[in-house]
Amino acid sequence: MARQLNKLSANEVKNAKGSGKIRKLADGGGLTLVIKGESKYWWLRYRFAGNEKTLSLGSYPQVSLADARKARDEAKGLLKQNIDPSAHRQQESTQRASDGENTFRALCEDWYQQKHSAEVTESHAVRNWRRLEIYTFPQLARRPIRSIQPADILHVLDKIVKKGNVETAHRVKTLISLVFRYGVATSRADSDVTRDLTGYLPKTQVKHQHALYKPDEVSRLLKDIQAYQGHFATSAALRISPLVFTRPGDTRQMLWEQINFDKAQWELPSTKNGAPLIVPLSHQAVAILKEIEPVTKHRSLYVFPESVSSTG
Template identity: 40%
Template sequence: MPLSDTGIRASKPREKAYKVADEKGLFLLVNPGGSRLWRLKYRIDGKEKLMALGAYPDVGLKDARDKRDEARKLIAAGIDPAQKKKSDEAEAKERATNTFELVACEWHENVKGEWIEKHAVRTMKLFERDLFPFIGGKPINEIKPRELLECLRRVEKRGTLSTAHRLLTQCGQVFRYGVASDRCERDTAADLRDALVKKPQVEHFAAITDPKRVGELMRMIDAYQGTAIVSAALKLSPMLFVRPGELRIAEWSEMNLDAAVWELPAKKMKMRNPHVVPLPAQAVAILRELHEMTGHGKHVFPSWGGDKRPMSSNTVRVALRAMGVTAEEMTAHGFRAMARTILDEVLGFRVDLIEHQLAHNVVDPNGRAYNRTAFLVERRDMMQRWADYLDKLKAGAEVIALERGAA
């Protein structure tokens, strides 16, 4: 006789487990502990097998019969329902562990060591705001170009075109990482290279590169009436032409004034490579004087609120504006372009030496990156001659270009 709900409720635990049959191979296994489990007995390829269909009452009689009927259809087609169930569960588990969000987070964890911390944090925040809520939960291999484009369109509508293009580039890196780690088959982002409304214009940092005007700027910096700490930062910015962020977070432990070198650790560098800045005599003199004021603490340029933090990222920019230098004329980052242009076009130094000093990636003829001390003697000479040249411009001396390769 087929089972009924009344009969199921009447089945009480016994000393040993026993079966209560329904029909077509379905039965209820009643265990001594009181659990009642649905089981389906069937044969496939001449072998008798058993399949679990759930526990009563979570799976009622009607649901158990529906599952049985679905399994019997598979059996009739020559498919083992128990094996298919295992395959489906494995596929579901794989899908859950290969979502775009999980792959993107894994990619980010692998590459963030090559970035400065600020860039790594900003990148993850963009993903969390603009991508994960919409496609983060989907298996990366199932994301269509249209779905990714919709995310980027939302960013475009906010008016942040450069962010949309940056996200597209980073999504391409995530997809290619997914391909390399066998989580997806292709880079979906590649289909969208020309899909965004328009590409952002590259904005170059404003910089003064005419030697005569550079001399005027040096005289303005020399006459600056602000604090001694900000004045020192202003004077060192054109002389050392490091990135503004690298200068403001400089620490005394990195400075060797006796050897006239500043050694920046890899974690502070944009390219994540350690860097050496030879200090010209003028820079050493400025730093020795500054050491008397801030040398008791960690930071070379501490915040006005105390030494626990370095000075603000806006300090040099604000000082330039206070002196009457507009954003269209000069930015804090523009000191690098100023040095790059004049060292090459006016003073005739080798481009590879300049690139080394700018902490750009420079490779040898075999494609290998030079180490941080490469051409240190030549760079030390270049830095001293650059500081001397700035002094001459400040004094109003005549500008004389050297012959190419004279350095």
């Protein structure tokens, strides 16, 4: 015959009084109300792997009779799956503590320091960190990573789009994706929560700059560069640009330590996309660098220091 369950009533539990000794009222299925003096608390006795164990389910009245029975039934369900309820509770407690430390900001900081800042230029990394600070941290910084859902990301992106910054929304979505993918790789996130948001954001309006493709237009530009009478460093930067064909940002941030005169090349450890780059220097490019070297090298790490201040 199966043992009787749910022997106690709510009134019995409420009115039960203690005595000089510990008093125990069984509800069935291993659930027991233990009364010691003025205190009442729930125990669950069970057997696992041949051993008898006790699991505390909390104090009464904070944990009601109904709550205690629910906890008992959940523990029984774990036992059917050959899971020790005590070990399961400890694992959940450890996971909660881990999640409390594993916030979105903490993961962003780790991703930035360990990966992003080492793969892209400093200025590009700093701009991306500012985007995270401005657009994501107000809502997500303290959230445990595993608690963040696609709807939370949508809320962040919608606020950006409503201000008319569609392109920024796309960039922020990409950054969030990179952070979560890093979290997956380091076992701190279960998945990239942005993967189901593909196609959600409105498309950006691409504005193409006018391209010079006619010989007379290119000729006129080169003549204008040669005729420029502005700051010496700016003039040198303009004159060297058509000779190296790099991004304007890379040219503006050219460092003297990157110039190898012996090999006639400009050695960039990383570019905007994170890859290193070696740019061969023509005789004309070397001549321009030799011309500006006595002017800027002794007072700046940058080849074109005045032009660096305009970097966006």
